[in-house]
């Protein structure tokens with residue numbers, strides 16, 4: 393079976409984790425600090441604050457920007473549910489702006505239509521590792537004095553003209569095992585702002601700056617040194633992992649060219665897409681539907697994923713909250729998207745097999 397995702401753990405990861413296990417400090421300690429410093433340097437921000445996962449990173453990022461009851465945060469309906477849920481955790485309301493069809497990322501023009509008095513922040517999600525149009529989004533935010541929290545949970549090392557995602561404003565990353573780099577479970581918030589960083593550190597530590605002195609309501613969202621050790625080793629390899637993903641994506645795109653009914657991912661000059669997912673769209677002119685193609689690929693030993701089958705506003709829990717949005721592009725692409733394996737462990741033989749299997753279903757031999 394060719395899996396849809398595969399974490400790569402080598403000797404360096406094992407050595408660093410064993411070092412932590414023998415050190416006597418296995419909770420949050422010096423390795424977390426070292427990981428934070430290295431990650432901040434990598435992203436190009438002054439600070440990075442490690443957390444227990446990407447969801448808690450998003451939650452703290454929103455709280456640090458003062459998002460709370462009565463506020464609205466504009467985000468995409470076409471994302472993993474954690475993006476929207478982190479807004480609900482703050483007692484604020486996610487407001488959905490539809491996506492651009494070609495990238496499946498939030499459409500800046502649609503953001504403008506959703507801005508109201510209650511709007512406090514914008515949360516763009518760099519879906520599949522492909523940066524959103526940050527120039528347009530930052531301009532909108534500046535015009536309306538809104539905070540921007542980048543959900544970069546899928547976009548480690550992605551960039552626009554060399555500027556990395558997570559450095560345009562406050563960024564949140566996830567290190568879940570399927571991501572481009574992993575710490576097992578883990579997350580991190582990136583920011584240039586000293587005050588925001590200080591608040592994030594307090595919020596992560598039950599609202600305290602000094603041990604057992606609690607100034608605000610906070611949480612235990614700490615990362616362990618065991619996870620940070622993994623993170624340090626993975627970060628050293630991230631550029632290599634990303635280059636392999638990009639090269640695999642180029643290869644697949646060339647191989648899948650010209651199949652009627654298959655749209656391959658769009659790339660734009662100057663925009664570095666790091667292919668957390670390589671997601672094609674299967675439309676009506678392909679001989680089978682998307683789900684049937686996924687079934688055929690599974691039978692052929694090729695794992696696939698649907699990111700995502702149901703847009704957030706259509707999820708039962710959001711429907712129960714009264715969401716009745718009509719977001720036609722998100723609803724359309726949710727029926728078409730299919731992620732193929734793209735991870736760095738794939739061989740040329742694997743890539744040829746994936747492409748040829750799809751070609752055969754598409755009637756090309």
Ligand SMILES: Cc1ncc(COP(=O)(O)O)c(C=O)c1O
Pocket residue numbers: 445446447448471472474475517543545546565566567568578579
């Ligand atoms: C876009 C997006 N946001 C948030 C998250 C949440 O991250 P985690 O699973 O580490 O809590 C994920 C992880 O899958 C994600 O893909």
